[in-house]
Amino acid sequence: MEMSYCKKCVMPTSRPGMLLDNEGVCSACLWHEKKQTIDWNDRKKQFQDIADWAKSVRTSAWNCVLGVSGGKDSLWQAHQLRDVFGLTPLLVMYVSSDVTELGRKNAENIIKCGFDVLTIQPNPKVAVKLAKKSFFEYGNIAKFSELALFSAPFRTAIERNIPLVLFGENPALEAGDTNTEHPGWDASGVRFSNTLSGAATDIWLGNDVEKNDLILYTFPSQEELEKWAGRGVFMGYFLDWSGWKNAVFSLRNGLIPHHASHEELGLHYKHHSLDSDNGAAVNFMMKHVKFGFGETTEHASYDVRAGRLTREEAAALVRRLDGKCSNKFVKNFCRWIDISDHQFNDVVEKFRGPMWYKDNLSQWQLKNPIWNNYKNIDEIDTDKIIKKVDTVTSSKLKDELI
Ligand SMILES: [Zn+2]
Numbered sequence: 001m002e003m004s005y006c007k008k009c010v011m012p013t014s015r016p017g018m019l020l021d022n023e024g025v026c027s028a029c030l031w032h033e034k035k036q037t038i039d040w041n042d043r044k045k046q047f048q049d050i051a052d053w054a055k056s057v058r059t060s061a062w063n064c065v066l067g068v069s070g071g072k073d074s075l076w077q078a079h080q081l082r083d084v085f086g087l088t089p090l091l092v093m094y095v096s097s098d099v100t101e102l103g104r105k106n107a108e109n110i111i112k113c114g115f116d117v118l119t120i121q122p123n124p125k126v127a128v129k130l131a132k133k134s135f136f137e138y139g140n141i142a143k144f145s146e147l148a149l150f151s152a153p154f155r156t157a158i159e160r161n162i163p164l165v166l167f168g169e170n171p172a173l174e175a176g177d178t179n180t181e182h183p184g185w186d187a188s189g190v191r192f193s194n195t196l197s198g199a200a201t202d203i204w205l206g207n208d209v210e211k212n213d214l215i216l217y218t219f220p221s222q223e224e225l226e227k228w229a230g231r232g233v234f235m236g237y238f239l240d241w242s243g244w245k246n247a248v249f250s251l252r253n254g255l256i257p258h259h260a261s262h263e264e265l266g267l268h269y270k271h272h273s274l275d276s277d278n279g280a281a282v283n284f285m286m287k288h289v290k291f292g293f294g295e296t297t298e299h300a301s302y303d304v305r306a307g308r309l310t311r312e313e314a315a316a317l318v319r320r321l322d323g324k325c326s327n328k329f330v331k332n333f334c335r336w337i338d339i340s341d342h343q344f345n346d347v348v349e350k351f352r353g354p355m356w357y358k359d360n361l362s363q364w365q366l367k368n369p370i371w372n373n374y375k376n377i378d379e380i381d382t383d384k385i386i387k388k389v390d391t392v393t394s395s396k397l398k399d400e401l402i
Pocket residue numbers: 006007008009010011025026027028029030
């Protein structure tokens with residue numbers, strides 16, 4: 001199977017749930033165009049109304065719960081809620097059991113910025129079992145942790161009677177993941193997204209994991225949500241969301257970027273996935289093997305849509321960085337879930353997608369890589385491009401600030 005690509009960005013059709021329109025444009029690019037026509041002042045007013053409603057009905061010390069990871073979006077969101085919309089947020093931070101020193105420092109940074117933070121760290125022994133199952137059966141290490149990420153803020157709000165739960169961007173809209181049946185703002189429907197697929201926990205039972213071990217991974221039932229009568233909302237629907245601008249804001253307010261190289265991370269940014277670089281980089285590499293694209297494709301596509309990169313420049317970055325992952329991260333991951341390098345490689349190969357073939361030197365190659373569309377790709381200076389767009393090194397940032 002050869003991949004074909006959105007004609008505007010560099011996203012291939014092998015992305016799950018991705019659709020191209022009659023003109024060959026992906027839903028994420030169409031959403032980006034639509035965003036330009038949205039009256040953001042009006043949306044902001046709508047969000048202020050929701051904030052005012054939460055303030056008026058609150059019975060707890062806090063009037064909203066924000067799920068945070070300690071990464072680039074968290075600080076910007078928390079700042080908006082408190083300083084722009086006058087809310088008193090309780091930040092709920094899910095801490096992965098493979099959290100790095102860097103992840104911990106960034107979590108501390110949010111607290112230092114003056115927020116109440118509730119940290120949730122599920123039992124690490126159970127987490128290892130779930131990570132193992134995620135890896136072996138789904139080829140997606142993050143599959144189990146997504147459940148806790150989305151469930152924990154709702155559970156906290158229900159338990160403490162806080163009326164409003166907030167998340168960042170709606171993945172269905174931003175990344176064109178799926179044709180959601182729920183309104184773009186409604187986060188209560190998140191359980192039906194591609195990521196959570198109904199949020200059933202039964203698939204995680206067995207292998208010494210019991211129902212009680214999964215409480216923090218269990219999304220509230222419809223009955224619990226109705227009794228709570230609160231709202232779950234994606235902020236990205238109401239505010240002109242830009243992960244890149246969020247990163248700039250957060251870096252200027254103490255966020256510490258990765259020290260690893262772009263090659264080690266497989267990405268032209270150092271502000272991404274700061275909570276667990278082992279798992280994240282390994283997972284992006286797995287995604288590349290499964291679907292023929294990795295995190296550079298994802299972010300270079302955002303850059304093309306926002307006008308920071310041309311499609312050709314994006315293709316050059318994809319050729320250089322997509323799917324790369326430091327051996328150090330792979331080793332850390334194997335140590336964490338207690339498997340050998342050999343076992344790791346076997347599982348990775350089991351998930352290899354049909355868009356790959358072996359060349360004369362027995363190396364895996366993509367059948368139809370995006371950079372084949374550009375004859376002069378070798379002449380593109382990717383170091384220069386990275387310098388231009390990387391939030392840590394870009395000299396243009398002064399003009400771009402919010
Ligand atoms: Zn596109």
